Amino acid sequence: MWHDPSSAAARQVRAWRAEGRLAEAKLLRALADQPTAEWIGDQPRQKAHRVTESARASGRTPVLVGYHIPYRDCGNHSAGGAPDGAAYRRWARDLAAGIGDREALVILEPDAVAQVVDGCVPAELRGERLDLLRHAVVTLSGLPGTRVYLDAGNAGWVPDPARLVPSLQRAGIAYADGFALNVSNFHTTRASVDYGHRLSRHLDDAHFVIDTSRNGRGPAEDDGLGDTWCNPPGRAIGQPPTTRTGRPRVDAYLWIKRPGESDGTCRGGPPAGQWWPSYALELVRNVGG
Template sequence: MWPLLLAAVLGLSPVPALARMPAVDSVVADGLYVDPDGQAARYVRNLERSGRDDEAAIMRKIADQPAAIWFTDARAGFADRARTVVARANKAGKLPVLALYFIPGRDCRGYSAGGARTARAYRNWVSSIAGALRGRRALVILEPDAAADSVGGCLNEKDTATRLALLAYAVDTLRAHPGVAVYLDAGHPGWHSAARIAPALRRAGATRARGFSLNVANFQTTDANLRYGVELSRLLAGKHFVVDTSRNGNGPAPGQSWCNPPGRLLGQAPTLRTGQALTDGYLWIKRPGESDGACGKGAPVAGQWYPAYARSLTGS
């Protein structure tokens, strides 16, 4: 029932729920937008221009699937980029997934450190993004790790309060546009218990968002996320959730390693048809093949294309 409601709110054609998920190499996207300018797509085009068609076919298992488009800085033109992406997607009758990742003090663990310099700069940035989405349809993943990092993490009490207030501001600013579905990130089942993170999520506006997101850039199994999501939903007024399945096809790595761990595989294909009452979608939020950070031999900095790792995720 919920996928039909979500489709109606976002102006999409309704689709029936499926009991089973499509295989990862089955291009079934439920109207989700495939970014033609993503690093995977550009890499495939370069391979094809070089006559490396066999390699291109392997990489198309990533490039042909819809994945989130990330907004991580305030470089000139960021709002225009958001406006262009969403307009392009909607014109094609597709729903884009945007990941916003610019909270002050972002990733205090260091691999993706950065974010807005001040709370005021962040509010202005969010307002600009929201303005770019006005009158359009989009699914927004709001600030991966931000709420989870505020729970027993590297923020003091004052910074924690500021962060949760900024997340609440972002939820309210984005949700003011009827076509925008906001999912506040809630970490993953291998991090905090549902009972521990729920109070922070409530302070951050989760009960006013469309729902919450799980497993972004992580490797926890879909089943583990479904159990965790249902438990967390009970503590958040029955909110629905989406799960990042981009790299969870082989579950978490030994020791819960999260930075380009070997032996991981692509997960379930992106879809809004989950067959689960509380689960609005399985999405590729982390873009497979883009590095988690310069944490191993040959690994580039976070967000850069990592061809060897991309290939390994396909199981080839």
């Protein structure tokens, strides 16, 4: 898989080396040298073309995250997205055009289906959201070198995976290569595999991928300071990305969330998606602890 040599982690390593902070720079190489996903919201055609072209030149496959659904994140830390359904359909077509015939693995719309199931999406928008997801799945899966995994939440969100099935089906899971779990979350690989197998049985043994970027210590306990998924302390990076999972239905362990990027303005963090070097360093230091 492809990794970005100009990622925030890589730039931080170079900056710390220049400042003489060699021990910290060495630690952060654990992030900078790993393939992580590229999140694509605005300017999908340009961004997808740049990443997939760079990846093809290096003989690697990039992981892309399509993240632009209307009413994204139910208006929370990662609010935004397309202003309406027509704009989203154009966005999906532009993303596909940017990828073209180059290889890509696309994680489609983290949280979007689970938010329909848990009720945070207003009732009048739920059907449209699922139909928009279906349009994006069909559009992207028609590309010759693209694999598509529709996000299905995480092991701690919708305890009974059967509740996700009708929404995933309407959202076009049958046209995708499978589903994705644990994106930007902290549930252990074992818990995610178990949950994925339970969901897979309802979906004709669909395959799935798991985000292991920050699950080295599993989820945090409630400290009373906010949501446990938002910049929790004491977490660690998880298993490095690989397609060699040893499990027939688990296609890959991936770093979909970019370790070191904030979940939002909680626990002293910057806005969602911004690089936070002290948190990145903590994730590395806590490995094996």
